[in-house]
Amino acid sequence: MIHEVFPVGPLQCNCSVIGDENSHEAMVVDPGDDIDEVLAVVARHGLKITRIYITHAHIDHIGGAMKLKAATGAPITMHGADEMQLPLLDMQAQWVGMTSPGKIRIDEFAKDAHSYRTGDIEARVLYTPGHTEGSSCLYFPAEARLIAGDTLFAGSIGRTDLPGGDHHQILTSLHDRVLALPDETLVVPGHGPNTTIGEERQSNPFLQK
Ligand SMILES: [Zn+2]
Ligand SMILES: [Zn+2]
Numbered sequence: 001m002i003h004e005v006f007p008v009g010p011l012q013c014n015c016s017v018i019g020d021e022n023s024h025e026a027m028v029v030d031p032g033d034d035i036d037e038v039l040a041v042v043a044r045h046g047l048k049i050t051r052i053y054i055t056h057a058h059i060d061h062i063g064g065a066m067k068l069k070a071a072t073g074a075p076i077t078m079h080g081a082d083e084m085q086l087p088l089l090d091m092q093a094q095w096v097g098m099t100s101p102g103k104i105r106i107d108e109f110a111k112d113a114h115s116y117r118t119g120d121i122e123a124r125v126l127y128t129p130g131h132t133e134g135s136s137c138l139y140f141p142a143e144a145r146l147i148a149g150d151t152l153f154a155g156s157i158g159r160t161d162l163p164g165g166d167h168h169q170i171l172t173s174l175h176d177r178v179l180a181l182p183d184e185t186l187v188v189p190g191h192g193p194n195t196t197i198g199e200e201r202q203s204n205p206f207l208q209k
Contacts, residue, residue, distance in 0.1 A: 001121055001143050002026075004041050005188055009033030010096055011060035014190055016147055018140075019047040020119025027051040027118045029138060029147050030061040030190065031068045033098065038064070039071060051116060053123070054078040054106075055149025055190060056135040057085035058162075059092035063101045075107035077116070079127060082134025083109075085164060110136055126177050130170020131158030137178065145186045146197070152178055152187060154195035157206045174207060 002019035013032040019025070019042075026047035031038050042049055049072040054062045057078065065076050086104055093100045110116075112127035116138075126137040131150045135158070138147040150158040152174060160167040183198030200207060 001140070002045050002047070003143075003145070003188075004045075005194075006037065006041070007191075008037065009060050009063060010098060012191060013060040014188060014192075016188060017041050017045070017047070018118055018121060018123070019045050020121050023119030024048055025050045025119040027053055027116065027121075027123065028068060028074075029053045030055055030149070031064040032060040032062065033064050035064040035067045035071065038068060048072075049074045050118060052076045053110070053116070053138060054082075055137065055147065055151075056132045057082040057089070057104075058132070058150065059089050059096060059098055059101065061149065061190065062089070062104060063093070063098055066101060066104055076105070077108045077110050078106050079111075079125070079134035079136045080106070080109035081129065082132050082164075085132060085134070088163060112136075128170075128173035128177050130160060130166050130168075130173045132162070132164040133166075134164075135173075139181065139185075143186075144182060144184055145188065146178070146181060148178070148187050148189045150190040152195075152200060152204075153189040153191060154187075154193050154200070155204055157204070158190075171206075179207065
């Protein structure tokens with residue numbers, strides 16, 4: 001599996017390009033900004049984008065989705081519970097100094113436990129509300145890898161003081177869903193460095209009982 005992670009936009013959201021070496025199909029997760037850079041990474045590996053996956057509808061994760069869709073024709077996929085966030089994107093863009101992304105249309109609503117295939121690669125949706133109502137993670141069982149969005153960070157967890165945030169709910173998502181994954185799972189958070197489930201289980205101060 002090709003997996004390139006690079007920070008995009010003023011808030012340095014970790015964007016992922018996941019590619020299958022055999023079929024050359026690719027999925028892009030959280031193309032928040034810098035779509036030219038995303039397309040350059042895709043072209044460098046000779047990939048074709050067949051899906052755009054959004055972990056949640058914050059501007060730093062979804063801001064470039066329509067531009068990437070226009071360039072590739074790939075459908076935009078996100079959990080439906082974050083659709084109510086879409087009208088807030090203009091305001092969010094102002095807060096962080098990004099240009100407004102315009103109207104964003106979700107093509108397919110992700111459902112918990114559904115698997116998306118990119119060539120031979122399986123990505124399973126883990127519905128993990130709390131940072132927003134519609135936050136989700138993508139789990140790659142064969143590669144023992146989790147793209148966590150803003151639900152889990154190295155040494156921290158997602159903030160819950162923004163619209164739709166719920167501290168009790170994010171803790172439930174983390175304990176019941178995320179920490180149910182094996183310790184060796186590599187975690188690629190929405191911002192900052194990678195970590196593992198085992199490391200966070202042991203030392204993340206927000207996850208201690
Ligand atoms: Zn967020
Ligand atoms: Zn973020």
